[in-house]
Structure formats: C-alpha cells, structure tokens
Amino acid sequence: GNSVTQMEGPVTLSEEAFLTINCTYTATGYPSLFWYVQYPGEGLQLLLKATKADDKGSNKGFEATYRKETTSFHLEKGSVQVSDSAVYFCALSEGGYQKVTFGTGTKLQVIP
C-alpha cells in the first residue's frame, strides 16, 4: 500500500533561518503530492501541491519539488518567520475516489 514518511520533530529554528522538512513516499501508481499546514487550534489547510514528476509547488515562500527518482517531496523555505510555527503534514493521493495518505506530521517552532 501507499505510505508517507516525514522527519520527526519538533524542529526549532530561529527567525530567518532556512527550513527543510524531509518527506519520502511509497506509492503503487503516480500520485499527486501535498503539503498541508495546521496552525495551533485549527484544521489542516493546503499549503502547496505538485501533480507530476519535476513539478514544483510553491506558496507563501515555501517550495517543494516532486522528485520521482528519489520518491521525495521535501519542503523548504529560505527564511522562516515566527508566524510559520505550525505542524506540517506531507500527503499523497492517487486521485479520483482514492484515499489520501498522510505522514505523521512535523512540528515547527520558530523563535524570535
């Protein structure tokens, strides 16, 4: 079956530091890949997505590139802010009525 593995947290960074959160996946087909973000006390919301190999998703300064050869979708941001403190989930979907598979989440804390 499908699976998503992401780095364990928590990750603590100083403001303006560079962020990488690793995500690798296993899938039987050609999935779409997602990063969702969950701010404290809220539900998850889509941060970015990529639907095919070599696509780059980007939003709010975050980026992730769909790497089929390494089955990875690492999340990066060049300069984090305190407001980026949240839990980040990597996920995959094979579309249609297929279920979405989520990673366990990585908590990011950014300190001033």
Place this chain on the structure above:
Amino acid sequence: NAGVTQTPKFQVLKTGQSMTLQCAQDMNHEYMSWYRQDPGMGLRLIHYSVGAGITDQGEVPNGYNVSRSTTEDFPLRLLSAAPSQTSVYFCASRSPGDETQYFGPGTRLLVL
C-alpha cells in the same frame, strides 16, 4: 461559503455514553471523510463516503458509525464511548476532480 463546519468544538463524555459529531459542507463535494488525530500518529482515517448513501471503513473504524443521507452532511456516531477514543476529530471533504482536501476546524473529545 462556510466551507466545512463541525460541531461541537469540544466535548467531554463519560465512558459508555453515546454522541454524534456533526459535519457539514456547502461546496457540493461528493467525497467526505472522518479522521482522528493523536500525538505521534498523524491523521488516521476512520470512515469515508463517496456520495449520499455510500460509506466505507477506513483504517480505524471500530467503535464508530457513519451515515450519509445528504451530500452536505456526514455525522460520526460514537455508540459507547471509551477512553481510547479521546482524540481530536477532523472532517474533510473534496471533489473527485480536485485532490485538495478541505478540513473542518476539528472537535476535541475527552472521554473519562
């Protein structure tokens, strides 16, 4: 659009009590899901529905029932609450043509 709404936001139950967690969406999405979120375990799928009158089990269905009489509503029923069901519950919806999931704000449940 209100998106996905959930009620209540917080609930305390005693072991053996029953309750229904409500979920509604106004986006005309066919696909709706219930997840539970526990520390270190990410999101686990409880039940899902691909349309009115159609439901199926996810990874952790035991102790929960669902029904889908309309496109908009997808309630989750706990027939006899147990402390192991203490968790945060999220409802989500999506369209088959759009792989993005839209999440509700969550219901925090404590079973004593």
